[in-house]
Amino acid sequence: MWKKKISRTRVPGQSLRKNEKGQVALFVALIFQVLFVFFAMIVNVGLLVHHKINLQNSVDLAAYYGAMKQAEMLNAVAHVNYQIRQSWKLMTFRYRQMGTAGATNQHPYKPGPLGGATPGQIQNDNDVAWESEPAFCIPYNPVSIVNQNETYCRDAGGVSVPNPGVPRLGPASIFVNFQSSIRSTAIALRQQFGKGCQYAMGVNWLQLAKFIGAYKLDIRNRKKLLLAIANQISTANPTDIDGQPIREGVYKTLIKNLTYQNQDSLRGKFNDSGVGSGTNEADFEFINSLAMDGCNSAGNEVAPPHWLSENLIFPFYLAIDANCDKVTETTDNSTTDFTANWVNTGSKVAAFKNAIAVFKPEVVQAANDFLQEIGTQDPNMLLYRTSIGYEKNPWCVAYVGVSAKTTPKIPFSPLGDITMKATAYAKPFGGRIGPWYTDKWDSGSDRSSDTAVMIDKVLPFRVRAGQDIGNMDPNQLKVQGRLYPNYSRYMGDDIGVSSRLTMGQFGQALHTRGVIDLTWYDQLIEDDFDGKNSAGDVLAWDKVQNKAPTIRETEIAAVVPDQFDVANYSIDPDFYNNYLRRLEKGYGSKWNFLLRGDMGSRMNGSEDEKRFSIRNQLDVLKDPNRKILDWQSKLTYYINEFGQLLTSWQQKTPDDYVLDDSRFGKCDVNYQIKQDSEDRQFTSGSCTAGGRTGYSVKLVDGQFLRNQVNGQTKDYELGGKGVVGPIKNPPPENF
Numbered sequence: 001m002w003k004k005k006i007s008r009t010r011v012p013g014q015s016l017r018k019n020e021k022g023q024v025a026l027f028v029a030l031i032f033q034v035l036f037v038f039f040a041m042i043v044n045v046g047l048l049v050h051h052k053i054n055l056q057n058s059v060d061l062a063a064y065y066g067a068m069k070q071a072e073m074l075n076a077v078a079h080v081n082y083q084i085r086q087s088w089k090l091m092t093f094r095y096r097q098m099g100t101a102g103a104t105n106q107h108p109y110k111p112g113p114l115g116g117a118t119p120g121q122i123q124n125d126n127d128v129a130w131e132s133e134p135a136f137c138i139p140y141n142p143v144s145i146v147n148q149n150e151t152y153c154r155d156a157g158g159v160s161v162p163n164p165g166v167p168r169l170g171p172a173s174i175f176v177n178f179q180s181s182i183r184s185t186a187i188a189l190r191q192q193f194g195k196g197c198q199y200a201m202g203v204n205w206l207q208l209a210k211f212i213g214a215y216k217l218d219i220r221n222r223k224k225l226l227l228a229i230a231n232q233i234s235t236a237n238p239t240d241i242d243g244q245p246i247r248e249g250v251y252k253t254l255i256k257n258l259t260y261q262n263q264d265s266l267r268g269k270f271n272d273s274g275v276g277s278g279t280n281e282a283d284f285e286f287i288n289s290l291a292m293d294g295c296n297s298a299g300n301e302v303a304p305p306h307w308l309s310e311n312l313i314f315p316f317y318l319a320i321d322a323n324c325d326k327v328t329e330t331t332d333n334s335t336t337d338f339t340a341n342w343v344n345t346g347s348k349v350a351a352f353k354n355a356i357a358v359f360k361p362e363v364v365q366a367a368n369d370f371l372q373e374i375g376t377q378d379p380n381m382l383l384y385r386t387s388i389g390y391e392k393n394p395w396c397v398a399y400v401g402v403s404a405k406t407t408p409k410i411p412f413s414p415l416g417d418i419t420m421k422a423t424a425y426a427k428p429f430g431g432r433i434g435p436w437y438t439d440k441w442d443s444g445s446d447r448s449s450d451t452a453v454m455i456d457k458v459l460p461f462r463v464r465a466g467q468d469i470g471n472m473d474p475n476q477l478k479v480q481g482r483l484y485p486n487y488s489r490y491m492g493d494d495i496g497v498s499s500r501l502t503m504g505q506f507g508q509a510l511h512t513r514g515v516i517d518l519t520w521y522d523q524l525i526e527d528d529f530d531g532k533n534s535a536g537d538v539l540a541w542d543k544v545q546n547k548a549p550t551i552r553e554t555e556i557a558a559v560v561p562d563q564f565d566v567a568n569y570s571i572d573p574d575f576y577n578n579y580l581r582r583l584e585k586g587y588g589s590k591w592n593f594l595l596r597g598d599m600g601s602r603m604n605g606s607e608d609e610k611r612f613s614i615r616n617q618l619d620v621l622k623d624p625n626r627k628i629l630d631w632q633s634k635l636t637y638y639i640n641e642f643g644q645l646l647t648s649w650q651q652k653t654p655d656d657y658v659l660d661d662s663r664f665g666k667c668d669v670n671y672q673i674k675q676d677s678e679d680r681q682f683t684s685g686s687c688t689a690g691g692r693t694g695y696s697v698k699l700v701d702g703q704f705l706r707n708q709v710n711g712q713t714k715d716y717e718l719g720g721k722g723v724v725g726p727i728k729n730p731p732p733e734n735f
Helices: 023-098 176-232 246-257 260-267 353-358 361-371 500-512 550-559 563-568 575-587 614-622
Strands: 284-288 308-314 318-329 334-342 387-392 400-406 420-429 461-463 651-653 656-659 696-700
Touching: 023 176, 023 246, 023 260, 023 284, 023 387, 023 400, 023 420, 023 500, 023 550, 023 575, 023 696, 176 318, 176 353, 176 361, 176 387, 176 575, 246 260, 246 284, 246 400, 260 400, 318 353, 353 361, 500 550, 550 614
Parallel strands: none
Antiparallel strands: 284 400, 308 387, 308 461, 318 334, 400 420, 420 696, 651 656
């Protein structure tokens, strides 16, 4: 049978094959797996990059935090180092200015006739050196131990001084009887003078001994604080200015800035202080460069760490004494022999026979022993040695290093968990702890060069700790401007405060600001400036009326920062509020000595007396009602405003590192932080929108710290012009 063939009519656009339906769906299903793998890889790589960037940024912030805390401690060290310089300036004032203002026959300031109404005047307006040797002599008007018309100090350097004398009798005449009566009166005056002479000369020696002794006690306390701070940041686990562990703060800063996945990787391995077990320690590492060998602490809290070196100096002191019983008659009067004797050159107590006569010999001998500059290696005894402060070793670079490893859990990771590591270094820069003694520091040396050019050209001789030159003849050591206490007022100053103009200014202040009562200095031998209940006040103080005498203002004016200080020290205008109170809270119970403010503060007084700081010293100098010095029109080289202390690096914007000279060394009065502000408002430099003082912080490349530039070894010119060498404390290669 024939079957009928059935034909199908093709509809346009319709497939003839029934099984072609769903092929695209199958293709999409197959390609989706490939696309998903690529998508997962993109997500995985993106998350990996995200966590890596986050880890690096967090480590950068942690290193920056550590260096910032390191910088704060260095700022405190720098300021206390400046306090030591101010102590030296005060000692120099008391010896050179107070001690010679009575030598009116040679002094640049002439006070006029004793007891007369003739006003005094400065004889020389030129900034040239006073050539006479400064021999200390305090019994002159207006010092209270002498009468108004009495002085023992008209000449300097031991020249014979006129004695209310016994005139020689002339030829017989009708005036013989009259002359006899004059002679009898003169003899009585001479006897009175002899008693006054012995007392005055004994007190003269004692007053200089008080000044030198107080200076040594003063710097002992200042050194203790500086060394305590310096040693705190010279250990593997340093603490900050608030007494808190820096490593712990670095770890917390790191953790708080990590993503959850990075955090989760670290948190289980370390406690809140960043301390982990031995197997995990490499996952978070912190290094303090000032704790590395050669730059670390010496292991003694009163010895400087190896990145600091003390500039011990040896000043010689002269004091006037008199042979009060010996009278040499001249044509018109008689004189008592006055001589200038060395005070601190061995045990020459016998030279000051009037002191022995007035005071007990054992007291004189004990004081004499204290005045000597005996060579020693004992750190406790070195606290008393005359010093201009400490210089920082440039080959010991201050920086903080932080590294961290994390293994974040990332989804779709075809290779499993990946461990990432980030490292960062940050360092303080731009601050100044103080000047070197000379302008070069050889690589490998423990102090600045002994043969280079001095920075402060008029300082006395520098000596080493064990060196003793006190028994040498000072006349063999004489170098112009370098034997006696002195200091530079500006960079390149080769005269210092022996300037006739400077001496004239202070001579005028001493002679015109009222009586100087030496009982105002009794506290200098009653207070050791170290006890927790002490006032810690090395300036004159009227205990009877419990107030500041006028001479105190003159002493403050003598120590105000000058151009040399601003060029070489990081000085905070309000040390008490910005640093000292934080140190007291952090270390007050740990350190067994008094933490003192700037010169002029009284630590057992009112809050205003405690917080007396550099900015207050400037206020005393500038107060028009006090009129201490003609500080604006004469070459005194003082700074005018505390804003001029703000000489640290200040960028224009966060992304523009060019120095902003519109704010450098300036602080508009509207931006000055008041001293009675709330704690949260205080900041280094005491200026909210102006210049700044102290160390800044920056991130640095580890290769730079390893003396590497573009793969090439490079030594840096850190020791002065032309003096190159490697950094002494580079980071470990495996860090």
